[in-house]
Amino acid sequence: MVPTIILDLDGTVALGDGPIRAYARAIDEVACPGFEELGLAALREYVEGRAEHRDGYHAIAAAAQAAGVADDGLQRAYTLSRERFGTPAAPVSAPSGLADFLATLQGRATVVLATNSPPVGIEEALREWGALPHFGALHYSVGKPAGLVPIVRAARAQGPVLSVGDIPEFDLHPAAMHGADTALVGPSSQTSGFEATMRGHTLTDLYDDISAWVRASRASSAE
Structure with missing residues (x-):
């Protein structure tokens, strides 16, 4: 049996607050003129630990809702911000050594991406980082948390599963409930x-732990 590693995108494989800042800017553009400064202030409060939110997107969305922005406005702004993913308007970077690490997993584990984001710009970024060839599957607009469950179930049919992400209720809890191991990264790790x-500040911190998990999973499956 082959182990599977399920990687989240934002905050896990794609680092930096560029897309989140682009979201605040997009709300300003399409739904609430003058909102960008308010949204970035809400983001700072979250980053500094002065506000309880799921992530930076949640912080900005909450501020927008408090300012009277309706759900359809938030959705239009989110779509616009994701269209800018990986561009100078919404820059992102990979964890240090990502492509080299994924290369070490070739033939030993299946690596898949599972994100709530639409696909715009993602493959281009992964290709630029040299990581794209190392993914066995790319799942977009997943609809986490519930949408992660069928991905975990399908992977569990092939062997052990490790789900990696920065939002426990979206990336980890649904996976753990269906027998997967979990790795938490990001500000709340x-x-x-x-x-x-396992947990680490970034995915880079977990390369050794994930490699050990793969070895142990393969050894257990061979027994």
């Missing part, structure tokens, strides 16, 4: 009460 299998 050291403070979250979620009982993750």
